[in-house]
Amino acid sequence: MKLTTGDLAIFGGVHAFLRPLYVGSPNAVDRDRLFDRLNWALDNQWLSNSGPLAVEFEARTAELAGVRNSVATCNATVALQMLCHALELTGEVIMPSLTFAATAHAARWVGLDPVFVDVDPLSGQLDPALVAEAVGPLTSAILGVHLWGRTCRAPELEKVASDHGLPLFFDAAHAIGCTLGGQPVASFGVASVFSFHPTKVVAGFEGGAIVTDDDALAGRLRSLRNFGLGPGAGSPAGGTNGKMSEAAAAMALTSLDGFERAVAHNRSNFDAYAAGLDRVPGVRLLPHDPSESRNYQYVIVEIDESAAGIDRDLVLRILQGENVMAKPYFSPACHELEPYRSGRTFRLPHTERFAGRVLALPTGTAVSRESIRRICDVLRLVVSRSDEVTSRWQQMKGRPA
Ligand SMILES: *Cc1c(COP(=O)(O)O)cnc(C)c1O
16 A cells, blocks of 8 residues: 555556556456357358357347347447448537547548537536537437446437437447436437447457347448448448458357446446545546446546646556556547547537546456555545645656646
């Protein structure tokens, strides 16, 4: 346990952890089951093109999402692009800026202009009232994002979308298994996209899926995914190769087998952070929402410099020095990134405040409660000695405090 600021690794102390702890380390899977599935696929001599494992994965993800169709893909980014084409969107798509770059870039890649809207100041999720204000003559859709293994206000977004006759779809890359008001959150809107990237709670090496109750849309997506061939063909976009391979499906199915265990582990990790950070001034977990059930994929804290006496960037640097590879998810926000930054200017004060304050802390099955206790010890030390830490850091950088 570190007792003084001199024990911190950035000031020459020993790392709190010998091996780095990451945000998004792959969750543990049952390797025997994985290798059984891979052997089965090799014996079956069917390695891609909607093989039996991919089809099984589609059935299971559709059920989890509470919808009739799941179209498995190579990743979520291509899935979002395919969905933009299948919905025949043009012009502008309203979306939050506080998200991973892939949300905005997927729309941009297919020739659409993201219009960024601010988030709710408490939850950090897209604000439906501001979405309604942002609708204009060029708007062709609303793209909601369920951030951090939590849910955005999907029913209110549905109301805005229907008031304006616009399609609503969701980037649900973080939201597998989440519910809102008891309803699977991926069943809101016309369609939702999951990611099965290795950093996500369910992982397929790479992978994605579009879940939808719209059978005709699912048909068009299946064609777009397979070079624009087969039933559902005829998109002006032609088609692409967006298929999920059997190897990815074998991994994704095996990861899905362990989903409930991973969520329970994450939940217990979350509780350990909540206990360890209780009464640390200026370090706040985002407030609980009783209407949602989450997958606890990310543990997000907000560092309020005025109360903590230390800013997020220095906290991040200190944690990384200790081999705690926290991440500032999502900073910079999309509107602060090229190619959007030098285009239209967006005033997004809550997004910018979150982007300047948030930290995602390591969790997942590779992180234990004991490790979390030690991470919280470091955070408590740096906040209780924030003046000393900040002035030592400034001296080290050769600048007077
Ligand atoms: C990971 C992620 C994506 C991209 O998913 P890929 O499967 O890696 O393409 C999109 N949006 C969000 C919010 C993400 O976190």
